[in-house]
Amino acid sequence: MIPVLVIVLCTLFSIPVLTLLTSLGASSDGVWQHLVDTLLLEYISESLLLMTGVGVLVLVLGVLPAWLVTMTRFPGSRLLELALVLPLAMPAYIIAYTYTGMLDVAGPVQSLIRDTFDLSYGEYWFPPIRSLGGAITMLGLVLYPYVYLLARTAFLEQSVCVLEVSRTLGASPRRTFTRVALPLARPAIVAGLSLVLMETLADYGTVQYFGISVFTTGIFRTWFGMGSETAAAQLSMVLLLFVLTLVILEQWSRQQARYHHTSNRYSALPRARLTGWRSITALLYCGLPVLAGFIIPVVQLILWAVETWALIDTSAFFTLFFNSLKLAGLTALLGMGLALFVAYGRRLFPTRPVRSGFRILGLGYAIPGTVIAVGVLIPFAWFDNTVDGFMRDNFDIATGLLLSGTLVAVVFAYLVRFLPVALNTIDAGLGKIKTSMDDAGRSMGLRPMQILHRVHMPMLKGSLLTAALLLFVDVLKELPATLILRPFNFNTLAIRTYELANQERLAEASSSALMIVLAGILPVIILSISISRSRPGNA
Amino acid sequence: MRKLLILLVAALAAPLTGAQEVNIYSARQENLIKPILDRFTDATGIAVNLITGGADTLITRMAREGANSPADLLLTVDVGRLHRAKQQHLLSPVSSTVLDSLIPAQYRDSEGYWYAMSLRSRVIVYSQDRVDPSELSTYEALADSKWRGRICIRSSSNIYNQSLTASLISHKGISEAESWARGLVANMARPPQGGDRDQISAVVAGQCDLAVVNSYYLAGMLNSGDAQQREIASQVSLFWPNQDGRGAHINISGAGVASNAPNREEAIRLMEFLVNDESQEWYAETNGEFPVRDSVPISDTLKAWGPFKADEIALEQLGIYNADAVRLMDRAGWR
Numbered sequence: 001m002i003p004v005l006v007i008v009l010c011t012l013f014s015i016p017v018l019t020l021l022t023s024l025g026a027s028s029d030g031v032w033q034h035l036v037d038t039l040l041l042e043y044i045s046e047s048l049l050l051m052t053g054v055g056v057l058v059l060v061l062g063v064l065p066a067w068l069v070t071m072t073r074f075p076g077s078r079l080l081e082l083a084l085v086l087p088l089a090m091p092a093y094i095i096a097y098t099y100t101g102m103l104d105v106a107g108p109v110q111s112l113i114r115d116t117f118d119l120s121y122g123e124y125w126f127p128p129i130r131s132l133g134g135a136i137t138m139l140g141l142v143l144y145p146y147v148y149l150l151a152r153t154a155f156l157e158q159s160v161c162v163l164e165v166s167r168t169l170g171a172s173p174r175r176t177f178t179r180v181a182l183p184l185a186r187p188a189i190v191a192g193l194s195l196v197l198m199e200t201l202a203d204y205g206t207v208q209y210f211g212i213s214v215f216t217t218g219i220f221r222t223w224f225g226m227g228s229e230t231a232a233a234q235l236s237m238v239l240l241l242f243v244l245t246l247v248i249l250e251q252w253s254r255q256q257a258r259y260h261h262t263s264n265r266y267s268a269l270p271r272a273r274l275t276g277w278r279s280i281t282a283l284l285y286c287g288l289p290v291l292a293g294f295i296i297p298v299v300q301l302i303l304w305a306v307e308t309w310a311l312i313d314t315s316a317f318f319t320l321f322f323n324s325l326k327l328a329g330l331t332a333l334l335g336m337g338l339a340l341f342v343a344y345g346r347r348l349f350p351t352r353p354v355r356s357g358f359r360i361l362g363l364g365y366a367i368p369g370t371v372i373a374v375g376v377l378i379p380f381a382w383f384d385n386t387v388d389g390f391m392r393d394n395f396d397i398a399t400g401l402l403l404s405g406t407l408v409a410v411v412f413a414y415l416v417r418f419l420p421v422a423l424n425t426i427d428a429g430l431g432k433i434k435t436s437m438d439d440a441g442r443s444m445g446l447r448p449m450q451i452l453h454r455v456h457m458p459m460l461k462g463s464l465l466t467a468a469l470l471l472f473v474d475v476l477k478e479l480p481a482t483l484i485l486r487p488f489n490f491n492t493l494a495i496r497t498y499e500l501a502n503q504e505r506l507a508e509a510s511s512s513a514l515m516i517v518l519a520g521i522l523p524v525i526i527l528s529i530s531i532s533r534s535r536p537g538n539a
Numbered sequence: 540m541r542k543l544l545i546l547l548v549a550a551l552a553a554p555l556t557g558a559q560e561v562n563i564y565s566a567r568q569e570n571l572i573k574p575i576l577d578r579f580t581d582a583t584g585i586a587v588n589l590i591t592g593g594a595d596t597l598i599t600r601m602a603r604e605g606a607n608s609p610a611d612l613l614l615t616v617d618v619g620r621l622h623r624a625k626q627q628h629l630l631s632p633v634s635s636t637v638l639d640s641l642i643p644a645q646y647r648d649s650e651g652y653w654y655a656m657s658l659r660s661r662v663i664v665y666s667q668d669r670v671d672p673s674e675l676s677t678y679e680a681l682a683d684s685k686w687r688g689r690i691c692i693r694s695s696s697n698i699y700n701q702s703l704t705a706s707l708i709s710h711k712g713i714s715e716a717e718s719w720a721r722g723l724v725a726n727m728a729r730p731p732q733g734g735d736r737d738q739i740s741a742v743v744a745g746q747c748d749l750a751v752v753n754s755y756y757l758a759g760m761l762n763s764g765d766a767q768q769r770e771i772a773s774q775v776s777l778f779w780p781n782q783d784g785r786g787a788h789i790n791i792s793g794a795g796v797a798s799n800a801p802n803r804e805e806a807i808r809l810m811e812f813l814v815n816d817e818s819q820e821w822y823a824e825t826n827g828e829f830p831v832r833d834s835v836p837i838s839d840t841l842k843a844w845g846p847f848k849a850d851e852i853a854l855e856q857l858g859i860y861n862a863d864a865v866r867l868m869d870r871a872g873w874r
Contacts, residue, residue: 038869100733106740106771114744121745130732211694211732211874221696224595225865227623311764313570374599381603388607401607484596488562488588488609491569499568499591504736504756507765 002448003354006345009338010357016375016416017240017363023233031222031231043218043235047201047242049132050139050214054200055193057140061293062147063189065286067177070155072272074279080286081152085528087293088145089520091477093205094497094513096138098297100209101304101506103129130210138206141293143199145524147192149466153531154185157432160269173272187253191424194250198366198420201242204480205498215239216368236371243366247359298517304510312500312508316491321515324476324492327407328519331414332472336464338415339422344456347430348448358423365420369413369480376413376485380404405487413481418474422467429463430456462530469527473520493519560586561805564601565614566594567792572614575821579812585805594620594698601629601797610797611806614656617698618791619705621653622858630795631803637811645851646791646831655791656813657828660849661703662787663778664757665749666742677781678707678788681751682722690723691738691747694731695868699753703788704868705860706852710785713863720871731874736760736768743771753790758827758840779847786848790857792828 035043068074069081087095103109103126110126113119128134158181166176182189204216215235223232274282346358364372384401391397403409433456441451479494486495493516500509565572569591576587590597594615601610601624613630615621624630625648632651639647646655663675674685681690693700707716728747738750739757760772779787794813796806812818819830823837830837 034866034869104733104737104740105744105746106737110744128729208696209733211730213874217696221865224593225696225701226862228862308764370596374596377600377603381605385605385607401604401609404604405609483592484600486590488590490590495591496569499570502734503568503571503759504734 002345003349003351006342006349006354007357009342010354010361013364013416013419014357014360015379016372016413017360017367019375019378020233020236020371023229024237026230029228029230031226031228032234034226035218035222035231035235039213039218040238042213043215044238046132046212047214047239050135050207050212051197051200053132053136054139054143055197057136058144058147058193058196059189061140061144061289062192063151063182063185065289066148066151067155067181068282068286070152070271071173071177071181071269072274072282074274074282076283076287080283080290081532082525082528083290083294084148084286085145085524086290086521087142088149088473088527089476089517089524090142090294090297091205091479091494091513091516092139092142092199092203093209093479093501094301094516095142095293095297096135096206096209097501097506097509097513098300099134099138100129102300103127132210132212135206135210135212139200139203141289143196144289144293146195146199147189149527149531150188150192151185154188155181156269156531158184163270188428190250190253191428194246195365195421195424197246198243201239201366202368202417204368204370215242219368219371232371236367239366240363243363246366247362251359298514301510301514301517304507305514308507309511312511314511316496317512317515320491320493320496320512321519323490324494324516324519327410327414327482327492328472328475330407331411331418331475332468334411335415335419335422335471336426336468339419339426339467340460340464343423343427343430344452346427361423362420364416365418367417369417369478370484372417373413373481373484376409376416376481377404380409380412405485407487407490409485410482410487413485414471414475414478417478417481418471421470421474425467425470426460426463429460429466433459465530466527469523472523476516476520558586559584559802559805560588561802561809562588562609562611563590563614563809564597564610564612564797565589565591566597566616566620567591567614571826574825575813575818576809578817579809582812583808585808587809595623598624598627598629602627606799608797608799609801611800611802612794612796612809614792614794616792617702617857618653618655618793618854619698619702619858619861621648621793621795622855623861624795625652626858629798631798631800633796633807633810635807635811638807638814641814642831643833646793646854648795648855649853653793653795654810654814655793655831655854656810657792657819657822657826658789658831658849659792659828660754660779660787660789660847661699661751662754662757663749663780664739664742664752664775665778666745667774667776669748672776672778675749675778675780677784678703678751679711679719681726681749682719684722684726686726686749688726688728689748690726691728691741691750692723692731693734693738695865695873699735699790700751700868700873701861701864702790702857703751704864705857706788706850708860708863708867709852709856713867716864717867717871720868720873724871724873739775740771743774754829754841754844755827758838761840762827777844779844781850782848785852786850789849789854791831791854 065084069077101107105121113124162180163176166180171179201215207214207217219232219235222228222235342358346354381404384404387402388399391399437455438451441455446454477494479498482492483495493512496512497509497516569589576589579585580587597613598620601608601613613624630652634651638654642654665675704716704720707719735752735756738752739760741747742750757772757777760768763769781787794810796803800806814831816835819832819835822828823830823841827840829841
């Protein structure tokens, strides 16, 4: 029963991706050939460059700070331990708007340079913000927390014994980090990295704003500019190939090393107190991502919000705020439950169909929100119209659109898009529970459900919370699926922000942008604290 | 549990019931349309339900919802998408003496599938310091090598650039339009990026000497609540292109009644409301667009730009050549 349900669920949530596949059959009317002749290579190479750049940046910003705040103490380290996750509350498109406002040719920074040194444009060098490098920086700044969070969890879970053995064998702290801790944390870091790369591939807001030709921008252009759904679906398929490669690499990397700690005796991690220049370097290194990824953009948003407060319509803010929270909360709870069920089903019944269902389910995360939204629109409308037709024919009742244009469709799209995040988190949590514990439970006469309830649940609480909070924050920031699928007269903070920013009224968009960030801070902080406490034996 | 689920679905799918209402799928964003819709509700008692979004996705949604779609009226901010909706049989013809008498024939579909509600032109905005208006003439002349590295224009993914290029294809043919696009690309001061206000700011910052933008963006900056925006806008001037020839390129914001509209009468009443004196003045005043009717007074900002000659091309041509325009711009390297 359970494996069947798991497969049914996996199929249900794969429908939008499968819908894409069905439009492949049609002729693209020469559009595909046109793409091959003109832009396809550029889409591929720019996407690869963007992924590489963001990948390197998130590793640099995420891994070492995670090690430093876990294993050392320096002035501000406790605060930074929490603050390093803050950029997770910042949507990529908003940080892009904000930095563009500050650093663009016409922005205050360059204007100041020109006025101070009496230069005109072209007489000085300034890094162009709207460039591939700019996009890499923006995405890296808001996505590194995924790597940081997972790396920190891994570092917190490591056994003191292993580290002590390394030290007694004469390895320096640095060598212990590179030769022992880092390899042990590798599966977690790779998992974080793959989340980041999927987000990068799915990003539309930032790349579109910076005018970069990657897959997402290409898909939109092909679909809407040239009106070719088929060619757009074909492009999406090339994108999916990228994603599949990522998923397989990630799972391969995890299979290479399945670490269970054999000792259950955890003692507190020894934290080295850094002094002198070491402590200053650590402070700077860990402070920089927070400063650039959170503090600077938030200060700029606050300045704009103060400046424009009188101009904007704030009457609807409460409703917008409530709508955003409602969707985020609902999706977080549903997603957590579904992910637990599916991950648990796979653990109990790791048959081939279940495992492939699981893998397909993981694809949604890398697909642009708009593509998913249309992938939801098509089957939902088909379903509604079929039901309506059937009811009219047989019972003379018009049911109209039952699901299309309702929040059901919106939440479904969120789940298709973000369920992989919850799934990965919970699956990783389950993976840490030794199968020998299941066996012990079974031998004591517990049924599977009882094992879940009495053995796994207490051990999984942390992962469940993490999954729910990540879903919550992701939904809060989500834009395209909400925009396309929402019911009449239903707005969220993200929609309000986007509409004003899209009219290039960045300053006026700042108030609602700020509210998205504020709404995301609390969950993100809870997330960070709960991970700090996750170390077994840590009271 | 099952009951709860049914209740939940029913509550979420709260049927649109009761009194008179009209359902709008609008590509015009909420803050730019809601005030006038509220006035409509006040004046007529007809409630307005609104979804905003990209025109293409709204059209996709209408198409997939099919006969059961709740949409009564599709509002777009360019004619290409209205044409596309008509092609996909999503719109139905309207015959209204009010609309037909108030809106010039040029600005409505010959068969009544869509009507313009306001006009905008794509114009040249130039630096007062570095460009003498006597150097300017036509869109075509922007491909001249004397503008090498001096022009700012946004991405070819933008519908207004696609429409402008489509108009050139319609007037001059594909090959001439393509060599124009190549010349323009060679003259760009930077890879296309940002929106139209960004292009104007870049002119003032000195990155380029002129920009091609929609007229209402300049009006919006001139009347902005933000002093910095006003300061930037005051340093550029507007030039009407092709005044000795076919006239400046025009696009519209417009509306069409859905082919399956459940509230067809109300939708037509709303369209008629949107072209009455009060609404037309509001458009011009608040959004910096030109009224679709000659007789309606325009704001001082728009008056200051002087009268201009508009391209009289049949607007559906812009829709017909849209896909060709995109391919052409791809080939020309216009990003």
